[in-house]
Amino acid sequence: MSTTTIFHNPNCGTSRNVLAMIREHGIEPEVVQYLKTPPTRETLQGLATAMGTTVRGLLRQKGTPYDELGLDDPKWTDAQLLDFMQEHPILLQRPIVVTSMGTRICRPKEVVNEILPPL
Template sequence: MTITILHNPACGTSRNTLALIRNSGAEPEVIEYLKTPPTKARLQQLLTAMGAGPRELLREKGTPYAELDLANTKWTDDELLDFMLAHPILINRPIVETPLGTRLCRPSELVLDILPHAQQGAFSKEDGEVVINAQGQRV
């Protein structure tokens, strides 16, 4: 079973999500989307699988969102996708695709709903927050 994560190693949520995937015993295909952005077709495919529109995937913090006036509702979905492709940092992350579904995993614990295997041990986020206890149960 293939698990794919669109990952930004500079993002704590993305790192925690990747660690949760690995804590389930899976080794995902890691796509550093800032280095290797998805194509427009791939981005549309992910959005369709998530049941979301481009506006739901736009990231504001640390991006040119305000400078590009992306809060303005004049932009079509197609234009928003073009902005994301021109500025991949606008794509919110991490996006995880598994056989059980595709999801924007913010917060990182959302990945647990689409992982095909249970966690293999306790897990705490980088900030110390316990997500999986010693019995392998979600906290």
């Protein structure tokens, strides 16, 4: 199987649970702790494209500076939103999992089963 990658926040219970579910499938994923190593603009754009969503679809509101930055305003372009995510990686939805079967924001955690082989 191709490489499996999880964009992971170890402080997030859902992210920890999804990582455990991946490992229960016998897969040791590449773990990207995106708060320590933020994804590049190209990676973020690629994730949005792979999921069939917009850059805005990658944004997390809860527990982030989303409201303080006024990111609900539709005036922000994708390029500007990518800049915000680079500056504040906590804005990235979590966990995001990439496998050969697809790319998903795995919230709720059971979503990861859509892109993992059956047990």
